[in-house]
Amino acid sequence: MEINEILVIAMFLSFIALLFTGIPVAWVLGGVGVAFALIGYLADTYFDTITGLDFLTLGLVVNRLWKIMDNWILVALPMFIFMGIMLDKSGVAERLMNSMQELFGRVRGGLAITVTAIGIILAASTGIIGASVVLLAVMSLPSMTKQGYSMPLALGTIASAGTLGILIPPSIMLVIMADQLGLSVGDLFMGAVFPGLMLGGMYILYILIVGKLKPEAAPIPDDTKPVTLQTVISVLKAVLPTLLLIFVVLGSIFGGFATPTEASGVGAFGATLLALYNRKFNFRVLKEVMQGTYNTTAYIFAIFIGA
DSSP, rough: HHHHHHHHHHHHHHHHHHTTOOOOHHHHHHHHHOOOOOOOOHHHHHSSSOOOOHHHHHHHHHHHHHHTOOOOGHHHHHHHHHHHHHHHHTTTTHHHHHHHHOOOOTTTTTHHHHHHHHHHHHHTTTTTTHHHHHHHHHHHHHHHHHHTOOOHHHHHHHHHHHHHGSSSSSSSHHHHHHHOOOOOOOHHHHHHHHHHHHHHHHHHHHHHHHHHHOOSSOOOOOOOOOOOOOHHHHHHHHHHHHHHHHHHHHHHHHSSOHHHHHHHHHHHHHHHHHHHHTTOOOOHHHHHHHHHHHHHHHHHHHHHHHH
């Protein structure tokens, strides 16, 4: 086995082992890369190996880092992150939960269906998985526990619905993949939107089947109210502004009217308008959204640089 193959295998195993230590991924990636570059350089210098790792080769890293930071596609990342965090702060999810719970209240597993539907909407408007999972858990888990839902069904619903954001556009992961693979962001978005919606639909179908086969796992609360026209109107009022924002952002990309970078700016501005509409916007909220955007963006770019 040649020295390069040995170094690659050792580097991979070291990376996997260090991930379990709790050290941030960005530092593990960068640290392992620098350490094994040094090992390869010293091996060439003192043991007459041929890894090709000299100062000229290592200097190419500087150009690589510059190209990452100079990439206009990645401007969409902080904009979509800002859009997602601002929507979380705007109270959209709370309004959806209150209105849709009344709409599906008389359906067995209705609260779980509500959580899944909100997860789909959050995925199509935020793309930030961590925020979606935490928000759904805080809003729905106490209610599901109080209604007597089985814990596996309740936790599984929250986890699965919350992680739809990795697939349904505007997904942060798809933006990163498009940049790294040299593909069109719009094409990846178009390729992922329907599988993501199908997956969400399959989650809802599964909940209905579980509710039918195991009624005790998804009970109907005793105090459910009948669905009225006012209930439907309340749901539409809660859903339509968010759906309009999603349509503007994704529709402008799919229709070729705007690039993903331009559409991300429109989405960030639209999320701010929704926060104003819901009377949730103030200087404190703006400060929290900006700080959250800076932190998340910095983590992602640190992983880029480390990799």
